[in-house]
Amino acid sequence: MPMQMGRLKSLRTLSAFVVGKSTGSTIGELMELSHLRGKLSILNLQNVVDARDALQANLKDKKDLKVLELAWGADNADDSQKEKDVFDNLQPCMNLEELTIRFYGGTNFPNWLGDKSFSNIQFMHLHDCSNCWSLPPVGGLPALKELRVGRMKSVQTIGVEFYGSTGSSLVQPFQSLEKLQFYRMPEWEEWVSSGSGGADFPCLQQLILKECPKLRGSLPHDLPFLKKLSVKGCGVLLLHDQRAASTRNMDSYKSLKELKIEDGCHTSVLSLSETKFMSELEIRNFNDIQCLPNINHLQRLTLWNCPTLSSFSKDGLPATLTSLSIYNCRRLEFLPHEMLAKLTSLDYLWIQNSCDSMRSFPLGIFPKLTALIIGNCENLESLCLIEERAVENLSHLNGLHISGCPNLVCFPRGGLPTPNLTWLKVGECDKLKSFPESIHTLTALQYLDINNLPNLESIAEDGGLPPNLQYFYIHNCERLRASSSSVGNYCNWGLQALVSLEQVTIGGRGSDEILETLLKQQLLPTTLHTLCIYQLSTLKSLDGKGLAHLTFLRSLSITRCNRLEFLPGEALQHLTSLQLLFISECDSIQFLPEEGLPPSLSYLSISNCSALEKRYQNKTGRDHWASISHVPSIQINDEVIII
Template sequence: MPSLLCLRVLTLSEYDNIVELPNSIGNLIHLHYLNLSNTGIKRLPSTVCTLYSLQTLLLAGCWSLFELPADMRKLINLRHLDCSGTQIEEMPVQMGRLKSLRILTIFVVGKSTGSTIGELRELSHLGGKLSILKLNNVVDGTDALQANLKNKKDLNELELAWGSEDADHSEKVRGVLDKLQPCMNLEKLTVKRYGGTSFPNWLGDSAFNKIKVMHLEDCHYCFELPPLGQLLALKELFICKMKFLRTLGPEFCGQPFQPFQSLEKLEFKEMAEWEEWVLSGSGGPEFPRLQELILKQCPKLRGSLPYDLPSLKKLIVKGCGVLHDQRATATTNTSTSLNYNCLEELEIEDGCQTGLLSLLETKLLSNLYIRHFNDIQCLPNINRLKSLILSNCPTLLSFPEDGLPTSLTSLDIYRCRRLEFLPHEMLAQLTALDSLTLWNSCDSMRSFPLGIFPKLTTLDIRNCENLESLCLIEEEGAVENLSHLNNLNIEGCPNLVCFPQGGLPTPNLTQLCFSRCEKLKSLPERIHTLTALRLLDIRDLPNLESIAEDGGLPPNLRYFTIEHCERLRASSSSVGDWGLQELVSLEEFIIGGGGNDEILETLLKQQLLPTTLHYLRIKELSTLKSLYGRGLAHLTFLRSLSIGRCDSLEFLPGEALQHLTSLQELYISNCPSLQFLPEEGMPPSLSYLHIYKCSGLEKMYQNKTRQDHWASISHIPCIRINDEVII
C-alpha cells in the first residue's frame, strides 16, 4: 500500500471475500476511519494497533471474527469501536486505557486473560448503546460495581447479558445485577439470561423516568416481575421465556394509582408456566394508553385478558389454548365487559378458544386474521371489516349467514379445504373488494366467476385441485368490472382446462401467470389484445401445446418467462407466430426446463429475439450443447446473460459474444461440461463475471494456472468463482 500512505478513510464493508488484512495496513499512519463491516475478516493483524490516529473502527457483522488484537489499548485516539454481530469471546486487556472512546457497542467480559468488567470504569464518556456480554464471568457485586455504570450519563441504551450456559441463580448473580445499576438517563434496557430468582430494587424504580423500552429475556428462574408500572415513560415492554413465572399479580403495576401511564406496546412470549394474570383492581384502566398487546406461546394462561384497554388498536394471541375473554367466563353475563372500543386489528391463532371471536363486534375492527382454528364451523357476523385472512381452519364450513361485510377490500383464504365459497349473490355484494387470494381452499369450487367484483385488481388462486374453469358471468357490467383487474395468477390447479370464450376481457391486466396446471393445453385466446400486459409467466405446463398463435404476444410485454412446457411446439412457424422480434419493449426473457431446448434453438437460429432485449436467462436445458452465435450476436442491447444448469453445454460462441457491446454481467452456473471460455475473450463492456459450480471452469481459472486462458478474462474488473472474488 505504498501509494496510499496519506489515506485517511478506508471502507471495505460488504466484501465478504475479505478474510484478512495485510500487515502493511500499519503503514497507513494517517488513517482516521476504517470500516470492515460485514466482511469475512477472521483476524486483524497486530499492526492495526500502530494506527495511532485511528478514531473509528467498524467491525459490525464480521461473523468470522473471534478476537481483537492484544494491543488494542494503544489506540488511544479511538472514539468509535463497533463489534456488534461478531463472535468476539473476550476483550483484550487494558481496554480502560482507551479513554477517548465515545461509542463501544459491545464489551465481552473475560474470565482471566481478557478484560475484566472493571476496565469500563475509566471509559466515562461512553454514549449511545452498550452491550455487556458474558456477565457470568463477573466475580461478584463488588467486581460489577467497578464498571461505574451509574456515572455514564451519555448512555441511552444498555444490554446486560449472561452467557448461554446454565445460569447461576444464586444470590451472587442478583448482587451483580444490583451493582450494575445504570444512570437515570437511560432510555432502553435489555436484560438477558439473568439467573436470579428476583430482580434488584432499582429495576422498576420510578426514578428511571426516561426509560422508554425494556426487554427482559430468558430470565428463567425469576418467579415475579419488578414493579414496571412505576416507570412513567415506559412505552414498550417485551417479556420472554420466564419459565418460573406462574402468576402475574398487582406487584407488576407497583404503587401509583394509575400504572403504565405511557405504555403503548406490551408483548409476552414463550411463557411456558404462566397461568394467571391478576389485575391490581386500582379502579381505573391499568394500561390507559396501550395500543398493542401480543401474547405468544403461553399455553397455560387461563382466565381473561385485562378488561379495560380503552386505547388498544392491535391484539395478537397465538398458542394460548386455554385463554378466553371475559364474556366467555361463567361469572360474567354482560356484553360490555371488554372495553376494546378502539380495536382495529385482531389476530388469533393456534387453538385459542372461540370466545375471543366475540371481539368481532368491535365497531372499529378493520383487520382480522384467524389461523389454526380446529373447532369453528361458521364465522360469526362481522361488521366493518376491510381485511380478512383465514388460514388452516380444517373444520370451517361456511362464511357468516349474512355474508361478508361490503366494506371488505382484501380477502385471503389459506388451507380451508372444506369451506364453501360464497354464493353468487353474496359475492356480488363485495363491491369494495380489491384483492382475493385462494390457496389450498374451497375444494367444492369447480368454476370461478370472473367479472363479479367491480373493483378487483388482484386475483391469486393456488392449489385449488378441483377448479376446472374461469368463466365470465352473464350479467350486465361484468366486462366493465374486469377492467380493474391488474394481476391474475393461477398456480397448482391440475384440472383447469378452459377460459372464457374469446379470451380475457381485461384491458388493464399487467401481470398474467400460469404454473403447475397439468391439463391446460392453451392460454386464453386473443392474448395479443392485452395491450397493458407487462409480465407473462408460464411455468410447469406439461400439456401446453400453443401460445399466442392467433395474433401473437401482447405488444407491450416487458418480462416473459417459459419454463418446463414439454409439449410446446418448437417449429419455426409456430414460434414465429409469437411475434417476439416485434416486442420492442421486451426487457427480460427467461427460458428453461425440459422440452424448451428446441424453442431456444429456433429463436436464435431465426433471430426471433428482439434486439432491444436487456436480460436473457437460460437454464435447465439438458441437451443444449452450444448457443447459436448468429442469433446471440444481434442482441446488441443485452446487459446481462445468465446460463445455469445446462449439463451438456460445451462451449460459448466467442465471436458472437464480442458483438454484445452492452453486456455488463455474465453468470454461468452448474455447467459441468463447459471447460473453457472463448479464446476470443469477452466483450470489453463486461464488468462482472460469476462462475458457480462449473468444475471445468474452476480448474481452468480459479488459480490463474493457465495464463493464456486467464489473459482472455483478466480485463474484467470483478471475477467471482463460487464464493471467492479473484483479484
C-alpha cells in the same frame, strides 16, 4: 476487549463492552468513561468475578446514556446470588430511556428496577431470565410505553407487585404503556389484576400473547383503547370471565380494530370479531371452528389452515371487505355468486388449497379488484364472465396468478378484458391447452410467466405478445411447438418488435426447440438486457447468429444444460454490452471460447462445472487463462478471484 479501555476518558461512543474472563478488560474499566452517550451494551456479565467490581462501572454517573443492554451468557452457570449482587450494582442513571436485560440468572430482580425515579424509561425488554419467579414492579414507571417479556421459564404468576403498587394504592399503574408483549412463557398460569378498581392498562393499544400454553383465566377486562390483539398458542386462555355479561366484554374492547388468533386458542376469543370497530381479522391454525361469527365491519380477513371451517357467517361477508386471503380451508364452501357480488370494495383476493367445491370462478364480479391469486384449487375447471358489468369491473385488475389447478380447461372466450393488467402468471394447470385470446390487446402487461403447462399448444397466435412486455418466462411447456411454416407461431409472438423487453428466461421440458428457433431466426429483440437459459436437456450448442445481434445484452446465464459442449466465441465477442456471465451445472463444457470473452465483461461466475473448474481454478494453461484474465472479478464455486 483490549485492556486499559479506561484510559480513553474522552470516549463518547462505545456500542458494546465485552467483559473479559481471564484476559481483556474488566468491567471496572468503565469507571472513567463518564462521557459515554447514546447506546451501550455490556456483554458477558457472568465474567464479573466480584460484585463490587460492577459497582466500579459507575453507571449512575453516565448521564448521557440513553439506551442500555445488560447481558449475561446464554449458558451461564454462576450462582444466582452473585448475579443478583452484580445486577444490584449496575444501577444506571435516571436519564435512561431504554433498558434490555438478557440471560440474567438471578431468582429475582434488583430493587432499583422499576423504581419510579426512572421517569424517562420508555422501552423495556426482559428476555431469557430463566430463574426469575416474578417480574419487577415496572407498572410504576411513568413514561414506559413498550414492555416485552419473554422466555421467563420460572414465572408461574404475574401478581400485584407487577403493577408497582398495592391494591389500596391510588397510583394508576402503567399510565403510559401502549404496547405489551409476553412470549414463550411455558409455566405462566395466572395473571392477577392490580386490584385498584380501575383499568390496569388505561392507554394500552397493542397486546401480544405468544406461546403461553398454561395461561388460564381471562384477559384484562378493561382495555378501552386497545386497537390490536394477537393471541397465539394460548389454548386455555379465555376472552373474559364467562360469568360476566357479554355486553360488558364488548365494552371492554370497544376500540379494537385488529384481531389475530393462532394455534389452538380458545374459541371465545373469536367473539371479539363482533366488536363495532373491528377492521382486520386473522385466524391461523385453528381446528375448532366451523362457522365464522358475524363480521359486519371487516376490511381485511385472513383464514389460514382452518381444516374444520365449512362456512362463513349466515349473512356472508361484509361489503366493506377490501382484502380476503384463504389458505388450506378445503371444507369451506365458497360464497354463491349473489353474495360475492356484494363485495363491492374487494381489492385483493387470494384462494389457495381451499374451497374444493368451487368449479368455476366468476371473473369480473368484483368492481374494484386489483389482484387475484388462485392456487391449488383442484376442482376448478374454468374462469368465466357471467356478470353484465364484468368487462367494466375488470378494468381495475392489474395482477392475475393461477397455479396448481389441474382441471382448469379454459379462459373466458374472447380473451381477458383487463386493459390495466400488468402481471400474468399461469402454471401447473395440466389440462390447459391455450392461453387467453388476443393477448396482444393487454397493452399494460409487463410480466408474463408460463410454467409447467404440459398440454399448452399455443400462445399469442392472433397478434403476438403484448407490446410493452418487460419480463417473459417459459418453463416446462413441452407441447409448445413451431408450426409447419418456416418460422412457425414464433413469428406471431412478435418478439422482435418488443422494444421494452428486458429479460427472457427459457427452460425445462420442450424449451430446447423454442430456444433453437428463436436463435436461428434472430427473433429476440436487439434491446434485450438479460437472457437466462436453464435446464435444457438436449441443447448441444448455441446458435451464434441468434446471439450476436444482442448488442445491448448485459447479463447471460446458462444453468443445468448438461449436453451443452461449447459457447460461440465469435458471437460472444459481438456482445459489446455484456457485463455478467453465469455458467452453472454444465459439465459438458470443456473450455471457454478461444477467441476470448467480451472486453466489457466485469464478472464471470463458474459453479458446479467440473471440467471448467479444473481448467481455470488453479490458473493452469496459460492460453486458456489468458482468454479470461481481463475480467476484473471471477468466481469459481466459492472462490472469488480479483484480477
